[in-house]
Amino acid sequence: MLKLFDYEKTDVSQLTDEQTAIKVSGLNLKFGKKQVLHNINLRIPKNQITAFIGQSGCGKSTLLSCFNRMNDLAGDCKVSGKILVHGRNVYSKRENVSKLRASVGMVFQKPNPFPMNIYDNVSYGLKLQGRVVRREMDDAVEQALKDAALWDEVKERLFEPASILSGGQQQRLVIARALALKPSILLLDEPTSALDPLTTLIIEELMGALKKRCTIVIVTHNMQQAARVSDYTAFLHQGEVVEYSDSDSLFTLPQKKQTEDYITGRYG
Numbered sequence: 060m061l062k063l064f065d066y067e068k069t070d071v072s073q074l075t076d077e078q079t080a081i082k083v084s085g086l087n088l089k090f091g092k093k094q095v096l097h098n099i100n101l102r103i104p105k106n107q108i109t110a111f112i113g114q115s116g117c118g119k120s121t122l123l124s125c126f127n128r129m130n131d132l133a134g135d136c137k138v139s140g141k142i143l144v145h146g147r148n149v150y151s152k153r154e155n156v157s158k159l160r161a162s163v164g165m166v167f168q169k170p171n172p173f174p175m176n177i178y179d180n181v182s183y184g185l186k187l188q189g190r191v192v193r194r195e196m197d198d199a200v201e202q203a204l205k206d207a208a209l210w211d212e213v214k215e216r217l218f219e220p221a222s223i224l225s226g227g228q229q230q231r232l233v234i235a236r237a238l239a240l241k242p243s244i245l246l247l248d249e250p251t252s253a254l255d256p257l258t259t260l261i262i263e264e265l266m267g268a269l270k271k272r273c274t275i276v277i278v279t280h281n282m283q284q285a286a287r288v289s290d291y292t293a294f295l296h297q298g299e300v301v302e303y304s305d306s307d308s309l310f311t312l313p314q315k316k317q318t319e320d321y322i323t324g325r326y327g
């Protein structure tokens with residue numbers, strides 16, 4: 060299978076704690092009376108790209124959002140089970156959710172720059188953390204924009220509104236905003252579905268470069284994209300993980316009929 064990046068296969072069921080960025084055990088989630096996630100058990104490997112695929116409404120984004128507790132923002136959400144991020148139980152009462160969201164950054168389908176200039180967008184989180192020494196801030200903004208492969212395109216216009224950027228540039232700006240906080244994990248929820256094919260390729264190549272420094276989990280409807288960029292893929296159906304393995308195996312030799320039907324387009 061044509062891969063965008065080199066990778067070594069590991070059996071995800073055999074990952075050690077040392078190799079694991081996120082460990083999910085017995086996770087159930089309800090919105091009101093509706094149960095959306097059912098007994099999820101999986102380990103997300105460190106410094107790899109893991110994709111979640113499955114039909115619309117199967118719970119991909121909900122599962123992703125558990126990793127930095129974004130679901131807390133949806134009023135009637137009840138979670139049971141355990142999620143360890145680098146060994147820390149993120150649903151413990153003592154968890155500092157702001158710190159968690161800085162170390163587990165999230166990027167959504169629609170680029171959402173703040174209504175401010177490019178520089179302020181990238182430095183926003185750092186300012187909230189109280190780091191205000193101007194030189195340090197300048198260096199951090201430059202580094203984050205370089206890491207997001209955007210620096211060369213914006214270095215002459217850092218103080219212009221973010222809204223003047225193209226959709227693909229805005230998405231990289233939002234990635235830079237997350238990277239400025241030096242996250243150990245980056246959650247990408249359909250990050251390219253609003254972008255053209257060339258810009259999509261730029262973001263996919265960026266993911267390959269970023270996985271050296273952080274673990275990436277991506278939700279995508281695009282199976283070619285999952286096969287191209289991800290090292291591991293989990294197929295979800297109605298809130299359950301049906302199959303989870305290295306992406307080559309899942310896309311070429313699925314073990315479950317449901318997975319095969321989905322990836323061959325027989326449903327969904």
Ligand SMILES: Nc1ncnc2c1ncn2[C@@H]1O[C@H](COP(=O)(O)OP(=O)(O)OP(=O)(O)O)[C@@H](O)[C@H]1O
Binds near residue numbers: 090095120122
């Ligand atoms: N805040 C919420 N309140 C109530 N129900 C919700 C909420 N968020 C999601 N749901 C429901 O949870 C289920 C799973 O939604 P989710 O967005 O996780 O699916 P998905 O697989 O990511 O779908 P898509 O591919 O369409 O984005 C859906 O039935 C959805 O309606």
